Amino acid sequence: MVIGSGAACSSEALAEQAAGTLPPGSAQVAIDGNQLPAMQSVRCAPPERHLSTISAGNDESGLTVMVSNAGKLTVEFVRIRNLDGFSGDYNQGLAGNDATVVLNDSTYQIAGVAVGYGPKSPEPTKTPFTIKVSC
Numbered sequence: 001m002v003i004g005s006g007a008a009c010s011s012e013a014l015a016e017q018a019a020g021t022l023p024p025g026s027a028q029v030a031i032d033g034n035q036l037p038a039m040q041s042v043r044c045a046p047p048e049r050h051l052s053t054i055s056a057g058n059d060e061s062g063l064t065v066m067v068s069n070a071g072k073l074t075v076e077f078v079r080i081r082n083l084d085g086f087s088g089d090y091n092q093g094l095a096g097n098d099a100t101v102v103l104n105d106s107t108y109q110i111a112g113v114a115v116g117y118g119p120k121s122p123e124p125t126k127t128p129f130t131i132k133v134s135c
Contacts, residue, residue, distance in 0.1 A: 021107040022134035027056040029063065030130045031084040032118070044135035051076065054108065054133055057083070065110060065131065067101055075099035078129065080114055086127055088116015097126070107134040 022028065027039040039062070045053040050070035056062050061083060066076040078090040078099065090099050090112045099112025110131040115124055 020104045022132060024106060024134050027063075027131065027133040029056075029083060029132075031080070031086050032127045032129075034084050036084055042133055042135070052135075054135065056133060057081070063131065065108075065133070067108065067110075073101050073103060075101045075110055075112060078110065078112065078114060078131070080116065080129065085119035086114075086116060088114035088118075088125075088127060090114045090129075107132060 025040060025042045027042050029036045029039065039056045041057060041062075043055045045055075047069070050068055052067045052069065054065045054067070060081065062081050063083065064077075064079040064081075068074045068076050074092060075090065076092050080086060080088050090097065092099070097113045097115075099110060102109045108131070110133070111129070113126050113128050115126055118125055118127060
């Protein structure tokens with residue numbers, strides 16, 4: 001019976017994690033509304049003062065995000081490298097765009113618009129993105 005009780009507690013803990021969070025070290029990304037396959041190669045650098053850097057993927061295809069927790073939680077920048085054929089950047093205060101960030105336990109939910117290049121146009125385009133990543 002004790003083992004059965006432990007299993008029930010474990011199941012409840014897993015159900016709690018599933019509500020709005022991801023398992024540590026994973027990411028979900030959508031570029032221009034296209035949901036990409038989940039990433040399992042997430043690296044979260046220890047915060048330096050009030051800045052946290054999060055990377056997912058690799059040098060050829062992935063992303064890097066910097067979030068500030070000095071006061072209100074804000075997105076400093078997002079670098080997208082060849083995800084769904086798109087490479088671009090979001091930088092706080094540039095191009096008249098704002099990104100949003102919400103932290104739920106250790107899962108960040110980030111949304112914004114990046115300026116960059118995709119497979120549909122040789123000209124720079126504004127492309128919406130959403131990132132859900134857990135440290």
